[in-house]
Amino acid sequence: MLQFEAxxxxxxxxxxxxxxxxxxxxxxxxxxxxxxxxxxxxLAMLLAKSLKQNPRQIAQQIVNAxxxxxxxxxxxxxxxxxxxxxxxxxxxxxxxxxxILQGGENYGRFTLGESRPAMVEFVSANxxxxxxxxxxxxxxxxxxVANLLEWSGYKVTREYYFNDAxxxxxxxxxxxxxxxxxxxxxxxxxxxxxxxxxxxxxxxAKVLQAHGSVLKESAETDIFKETAVRxxxxxxxxxxxxxxxxxxxxxNEMDLYRNGDxxxxxxxxxxxxxxxEQDGALWFKASQFGLEKDRVIVKSSGEPTYRLPDIxxxxxxxxxQFEIMVDIFGAxxxxxxxxxxxxxxxxGYDSSKVKVLIHxxxxxxxxxEKVKMSTRKANFVTLDELIAEAGGDVTRWFFxxxxxxxxxxxxxxxxxxxxxxxxxxxxxxAHARICSILRNAEEKGIRCExxxxxSASQFAPLREKSEFExxxxxxEFPKTVYxxxxxxxxxxxxxxxxxxxxxxxxxxxxxxxxxxxxxxxRARLGLCLAVKTVLGNGFRIVGVSAPERM
RNA sequence: GCUCCCUUAGCUCAACGGAUAGAGCAGCGGCCUUCUAAGCCGUUGGUUGGAGGUUCGAGUCCUCCAGGGAGCGCCA
Numbered sequence: 001m002l003q004f005e006a007x008x009x010x011x012x013x014x015x016x017x018x019x020x021x022x023x024x025x026x027x028x029x030x031x032x033x034x035x036x037x038x039x040x041x042x043l044a045m046l047l048a049k050s051l052k053q054n055p056r057q058i059a060q061q062i063v064n065a066x067x068x069x070x071x072x073x074x075x076x077x078x079x080x081x082x083x084x085x086x087x088x089x090x091x092x093x094x095x096x097x098x099x100i101l102q103g104g105e106n107y108g109r110f111t112l113g114e115s116r117p118a119m120v121e122f123v124s125a126n127x128x129x130x131x132x133x134x135x136x137x138x139x140x141x142x143x144x145v146a147n148l149l150e151w152s153g154y155k156v157t158r159e160y161y162f163n164d165a166x167x168x169x170x171x172x173x174x175x176x177x178x179x180x181x182x183x184x185x186x187x188x189x190x191x192x193x194x195x196x197x198x199x200x201x202x203x204x205a206k207v208l209q210a211h212g213s214v215l216k217e218s219a220e221t222d223i224f225k226e227t228a229v230r231x232x233x234x235x236x237x238x239x240x241x242x243x244x245x246x247x248x249x250x251x252n253e254m255d256l257y258r259n260g261d262x263x264x265x266x267x268x269x270x271x272x273x274x275x276x277e278q279d280g281a282l283w284f285k286a287s288q289f290g291l292e293k294d295r296v297i298v299k300s301s302g303e304p305t306y307r308l309p310d311i312x313x314x315x316x317x318x319x320x321q322f323e324i325m326v327d328i329f330g331a332x333x334x335x336x337x338x339x340x341x342x343x344x345x346x347x348g349y350d351s352s353k354v355k356v357l358i359h360x361x362x363x364x365x366x367x368x369e370k371v372k373m374s375t376r377k378a379n380f381v382t383l384d385e386l387i388a389e390a391g392g393d394v395t396r397w398f399f400x401x402x403x404x405x406x407x408x409x410x411x412x413x414x415x416x417x418x419x420x421x422x423x424x425x426x427x428x429x430a431h432a433r434i435c436s437i438l439r440n441a442e443e444k445g446i447r448c449e450x451x452x453x454x455s456a457s458q459f460a461p462l463r464e465k466s467e468f469e470x471x472x473x474x475x476e477f478p479k480t481v482y483x484x485x486x487x488x489x490x491x492x493x494x495x496x497x498x499x500x501x502x503x504x505x506x507x508x509x510x511x512x513x514x515x516x517x518x519x520x521x522r523a524r525l526g527l528c529l530a531v532k533t534v535l536g537n538g539f540r541i542v543g544v545s546a547p548e549r550m
Numbered sequence: 551g552c553u554c555c556c557u558u559a560g561c562u563c564a565a566c567g568g569a570u571a572g573a574g575c576a577g578c579g580g581c582c583u584u585c586u587a588a589g590c591c592g593u594u595g596g597u598u599g600g601a602g603g604u605u606c607g608a609g610u611c612c613u614c615c616a617g618g619g620a621g622c623g624c625c626a
Contacts, residue, residue, distance in 0.1 A: 027566065035569095042568065045606065055606070080569045081606060126626080168626075281624050292552080292622085299624040306626045331620045334554055360555060361620070401574095402563065405555055407619065409562065414575080421588075423574065429588050440585050483566075495564065498573075509581095509590045550588065 001475045004039060004088060007072055015065035021047060037085030044082040055082025093471045095456035100474060100530040108481045108537050113154030117321055120146040122328035124161040127232040128172050129197055131239050133362045134330050136383040140399040141359055142328040143245045147541045148485035163253035164229050173225030179204035184213055203231050239384045242392045244543040253309050261312040274346045289342035311343035318349050325354045334358055357488055359404035365411040390415040393544040397424040400542060403491045423498055430501035432550040434532045437513050441525055461523040466507040473503040477534045497538045504531050
């Protein structure tokens, strides 16, 4: 579609110039109704006001001024309040198929980022326990946004920020210690606000296995904490790996203290008179940056609040030269990021380079019953358990299907019982079907040409409606990737891919690929390969597998 | 009390400010001697939570109201 749009844009601009109309910004649209053509333009309606003319008349004048190549555009119509609708020529559509094949694994990529560095920071859960279903949504959204930025031409770093020090961690270590003592037969009183999960007992057992009972009387506590962090992190990474999520780097909050980044933030703010002492604490003048009130950054105990390291961390990101910094947060952090952005502005950085994406919560349903998710309570469904039930591909796809600002109901029961009828398999099945056809063709000795030796004329045998519909759908891929990336709306991709699959299944039902007609067979095999290309590329961005058989 | 998100078909959700609001699931009825039926076709289903406003045009933007969620800390 982009080729057609670029062509039309150029022609329309020429027409506007000839008519002495202002050169304004307008949109291309893919009309829903078939009768409205393949590409429509709202140009005339937008011009109506400044020209003080009837939009349909303006449209007519523009159309009259156009001289379009009939091999690209078959027909132009004016409709409704003043839309100009373009109908694509069959030859033009056929000619696009080899372009998809030539693009291959890179079809849909674009170069907007020009290899400039971007960072996506996500998950960033402290290693206190297994990831929750909520983390899963963040993980999938983050990884997919990262994939989209890569397809936009950015050089992307996926980073996991964590803190393995502080009160939270002391409680974790002590939780393990108590379970350890319990294993040694001691009667213990396990505090309510400690980590209740079974995994703590597993870690305690590991400590016992490695060190025996010598730690019973010892004052040593670090071993418990360190073992817990190591084990939990290993679990977290295993879980993420099962959803195809991998990180390029891990950033430990402690480094901000060791390297003096925290102190520098404080000094800088003080120097600029943007921080002051009150009640023994250090306050940041957030109110000078549009926020409701000032915020404490160092408690009277001398410990920083979470804001300070967060600000320092983002400054480090700037120093690492990232041009785009995306943060993925759950809705519970919604109130925290304005402080961080204000802190960045106060420190002299352009906070518009930081893009904060907030995803709403996942409500896990077991039938009609809500399952509450809290790390500290013993009763929760982990991301791991969800993946075990639904599978990595299904979990990924489901998390991505909905726009992130909408609450997601994930019905476990449905994921189990209807797993064969869910959209992931629908899409993967299309891919597997194509692979099967290609295998059959190969067995029959019909060679499907690869990237070379393809000419538009080879696709001239494609004449059926379902074939053209399929080609049109395939041609929307680059624009869809572009839009998903720029608007940070990954959910549009699964939606689009389902449309591709629908168009393919329809084509498959109506058109036999391998037939006696050799030219037609080869044209259709090429089309199948083009569908496989688009689905495969789409799956790669979404992060699900592209099965050859099902 | 204040801030952010949501409210669309029976259920879960889509829809760059565009034309007759769409999918999947659930329901009903069809289609396998031919490349994978995890598929296709048909059909039922709507006052887009309510009231105003902005404009050529509103599910989408603005104001108010109602309901649900998440926050509002010298916790993260």
